[in-house]
Amino acid sequence: MYCSSCGAYNQDDSRYCGNCGKRIGDEEVDESSPPPQTYSPPGHRVVPNIPNYLVQAILVTIFCCLPTGIVAIVFAAQVSGKLQAGDIDGARRASNNAKTWAWVSFGLGLGIMFLYFILALAGLAAA
Ligand SMILES: [Zn+2]
CATH class of the missing domain: 1.20.58 (Methane Monooxygenase Hydroxylase; Chain G, domain 1)
Structure with missing residues (x-):
């Protein structure tokens, strides 16, 4: 299915948009459940820790x-x-x-x- 917020394609069984983190799909989901830990705000790039020796x-x-x-x-x-x-x-x-x-x-x-x-x-x- 497609995210109603940003339009990105997501797996049919996913509950959160992989692109913007908005909840999609099943509307019965408990509002208090936190979003997945992998969610990061758009524009935030995770810089890997690369040793420089x-x-x-x-x-x-x-x-x-x-x-x-x-x-x-x-x-x-x-x-x-x-x-x-x-x-x-x-x-x-x-x-x-x-x-x-x-x-x-x-x-x-x-x-x-x-x-x-x-x-x-x-x-x-x-x-
Ligand atoms: Zn989205």
Whole structure:
């Protein structure tokens, strides 16, 4: 059926319009029953909480690997900007990229430390 208030199409068995939240259909419904929790006023956009990994990116830049860490910081910095611009998909992509590059930096940092460790052991063994 169609909402009498805004004209949006709704499932025949729905009691509230999915578009404007007005009650439709069965008029016998108790007036005191609250509308569904999913109802949000028109124009109100729910901004998902997307992590930007900025702290991790900065940490791996300092402690692990500078070049790849900077790439992670650049992506991390894009997340909040894209969120504010309403580009949810872009923010999510930047967030994923920041996470990936932070892990790459972390792995490289670990690898380099491991290499130093091996070289130090080799140096001790040769002494
Ligand atoms: Zn409606």
